[in-house]
Amino acid sequence: DIEMTQSPSSLSASVGDRVSITCRASQSISSYLNWYQQKPGKAPKLLMYAASSLQSGVPSRFSGGGSGTDFTLTISSVQPEDFATYYCQESYSAPPGTFGQGTKLVIK
Amino acid sequence: QVRLQESGPGLVKPSETLSLTCTVSGGSISNGDFYWGWVRQPPERGLEWVGIIYYRGLTYYSPSLKSRVTMSVDTSKNQFSLKLSSVTAADTAVYYCTRRAYSSGLIDYWGRGTLVTVSS
Numbered sequence: 672d673i674e675m676t677q678s679p680s681s682l683s684a685s686v687g688d689r690v691s692i693t694c695r696a697s698q699s700i701s702s703y704l705n706w707y708q709q710k711p712g713k714a715p716k717l718l719m720y721a722a723s724s725l726q727s728g729v730p731s732r733f734s735g736g737g738s739g740t741d742f743t744l745t746i747s748s749v750q751p752e753d754f755a756t757y758y759c760q761e762s763y764s765a766p767p768g769t770f771g772q773g774t775k776l777v778i779k
Numbered sequence: 780q781v782r783l784q785e786s787g788p789g790l791v792k793p794s795e796t797l798s799l800t801c802t803v804s805g806g807s808i809s810n811g812d813f814y815w816g817w818v819r820q821p822p823e824r825g826l827e828w829v830g831i832i833y834y835r836g837l838t839y840y841s842p843s844l845k846s847r848v849t850m851s852v853d854t855s856k857n858q859f860s861l862k863l864s865s866v867t868a869a870d871t872a873v874y875y876c877t878r879r880a881y882s883s884g885l886i887d888y889w890g891r892g893t894l895v896t897v898s899s
Contacts, residue, residue, distance in 0.1 A: 672842070705885045707826075714875055714889035715826065721883060758826055762884020766839045767816055770826045 673697050673764045677757075677771035683779040688749050692774045694742045694759035703763035704742045706735055709773075710755045718757075719744065746776075754778055781806040783876045783890035791870075791897050797863040801876030801890060808857045809834045814879040815852065815859045819872040820892075827872075831879055832859055866897045 674697040684690045694704065702722040707715040717726045719735040722742055732747045746753055756775045762768040787799035801815065808815060816831030830840040832850040840848045844863065852859040863870060874895055878888040 703884060705883075707886070709826075714892050715886075716889075717885055717887055720885040726887075760826075760884075760886070766814060766884065767828045767831045767879055768884045770828070773825045 673700065673761050673769050675759055675761055675769050675771040677759055677774050679774060680772065681775045681777060683777050684749050685779045686749055686751060688779075690746050690749055690776065692744045692757055692759075692776075694737075694744070694771050696740045696742075696761055696763075699739045700761045700763035702738045703761055703768075704735075704737065705760045705762060705768075706744045707758045707760065708753075708755045709758065715758060749776070781878060781888045783878065783888055785874060785876050785890045785893040787893065787895070789894060789896060791866055791895060792899050793867055793897055794865055797861070797866050797870060797895055797897075799861045799874055799876075799893065799895070801859050801861075803857045803859075803878075806878075808852060808859065809854050812881050814839075814881060816877045816879050816886075817850070817861045818875045818877055818886075818889075819870075820875070821869075821872040824872075829861065829863070829874070831877075833881075868897050871895065871897045 676695045704722045706719040709715040723735045756773045759771040782804045784802045791797045814831040817829035832838045847864045849862045873892040875892045876890040877886045
């Protein structure tokens, strides 16, 4: 099975900061990497798919990159509504595709 | 707009079977472009796949849960279901039903989630 490792597990930032979250796969997954945002008490929401494609309706301050084993989710200027937990998910292997353990973005 | 709605008991006794149903509206469960699945989240923990099912009945289950999981689909009702047997407190979680794209693997729709507590 493919393992997905996110870093850091927790990240503190101020409004307006640029932040990046890393997701590493235990083997190459090409660009089959998706990112989700989850706020407390809510279902996750798709942010990015295929590593770098922005889901419709998601603000352009979110961007994604990488291929193979190393991927990054970047928020160019953190807004108050961005404080949440972020998960990566690989969809290269047999369905359904493993999640990372999550990265919690908190207010500094 | 596709909507997914979980239903089922919120409390299950240890050793019994957890049963949940997801009703899909705004789209057909027979759409061959998608899998339908369950993701769970224990309190204060991360996301974990339980399993997915294709409308023709093909299933993929989490290896760690495979011996206890059964999923089914009812195309006439536009619903799919989950049964998890021999539950323990470790199965206490919010259970989300999801729609997963067949080719890309992204999950574009989630239900609101239902908390299932395993307790006597």
